[in-house]
Amino acid sequence: MSDAQQNLVNYEIMGSKGPTVLLIHGLFGDLDNLKRLGRELESDYRVVAMDCRNHGDSFHSETMTYAAMADDVKRLVDELGLQKISLVGHSMGGKLAMEFALTYPDLVQSLIVADVAPVAYDARHRHILDALEAIDLEQVSNRKEADAQLAEHIDDRGVRQFLLKNLQRENEQYQWRLNLPVIDRCYSEISAGVRDGEFAGPVLFIKGGDSNYLTEAHRDAVTARFSDVDIKIIEGTGHWLHAEKPRIFNRLVRAFLEQHSRT
Template identity: 45%
Template sequence: MTLNYKKIGQGEPLIILHGLFGSADNWMSIAKELENDFTIYLVDQRNHGESPKSDEWTYKAMAEDLAGFLTSQGLEAVNLMGHSMGGKTAMNFALKYPGKVKKLIIADIAPRYYDPHHQSILEGLNAIDLENLSSRKEAEDTLSKYISEKGIRQFLLKNLGRNEESKFTWKVNLPVITEKIENVGEALQGNQTFENPTLFMRGANSDYIQDQDKADLEKFFPDYKLISIKNAGHWLHAEQPAAVVATIKAFLK
């Protein structure tokens, strides 16, 4: 699968993977703060952004997509960062292809299993009648019945695009994500380890990485550090961008 991506900057390669319902654009503001030090590849994962849609949606498939992306770009080894779902993809990739990853950064996700917890989002997105939708405001009005936080609604509606006939369409593969949402919570499998330096960044106000997860972090990533970003939740890069940029730079340098 040929993944869509955006490339900026100069220096050592750094690949950044977005989370569920996200896209490469989510990390552009962070990338611009790093472009003097790194060549940054912002990648749309399958079924997201401008990358192809597929009925297959697993971390194994997304890790293989990333392996193909490195080959297509002539990249032998990279620094790799992923947020949430992208972090799980990055972990799976590093465990299978440890020689291709110099340093690994995981943003607010642990190796363990997560129960499905996106049901209200999926219900809201599926309630939007694309065939008869006349405006983005109408879409947000429908979504507001399911999701009270305006910022989350605006983030989700970045996935609303138009096709060649100017009709509204989803950039994400909503039917497949709805059907296979349990896949996104899957735990890391096997006994492989990634021995290179690994940084886990967690939002201090988020419960995605808990202290009891440290045993799993050490099991799979023995050379790991865990840093909490103050005054940040799960969307730490949007809530505390300066702290996230400083943490990334310090770790990679």
């Protein structure tokens, strides 16, 4: 079955009035990751949170290119009958949001990108993939045991809790909701930069002050694609800025949307 024939990505809608805002999570995440932002916006916006392919409750596929994932977003937009949307994406989700805006600029009102540039990165998640694949699920009878195995490779308890959200129990056996084999095999696609092109609408980049995912070295790659750019920095945060200082992150997103999401 081709991707065009696959089911829609899994999604959840919060709010029922106002402009539509699509929230897109990062690698190893799901639609819950930006739900706090969704709740902040739902009184004034129609918020759609989605699971990317091979993540959460969305379909599994043999490819993870940004072009293919942008088409997933397009099918969702068509399914919901949307004319124009604003997008908020973190990390991989930020790249996907940029890819969609560059591919379908007429469908995008505004764009908010959290701590990522439109460029290729080195294998920053290799240790996480190796750690997840090292877990012997046949020897796991509860989440505590899975956490103990993961702790042999990852010290940060918060990161482990985030990753273990992807464990589910079916037929007395734990398994990953993530399509780990494909994510591993397609990691170079996930690490790749986004397409060339131009999007003339308003774009906000939000950078974690302590993160090196978005730096001055990325300026040319950003300005080559986006002409109306604002950059905000949340000091004292790393790559997970939306989780580390959610009030500030959500306030920046809301302020930008209030200025740019209404035609």
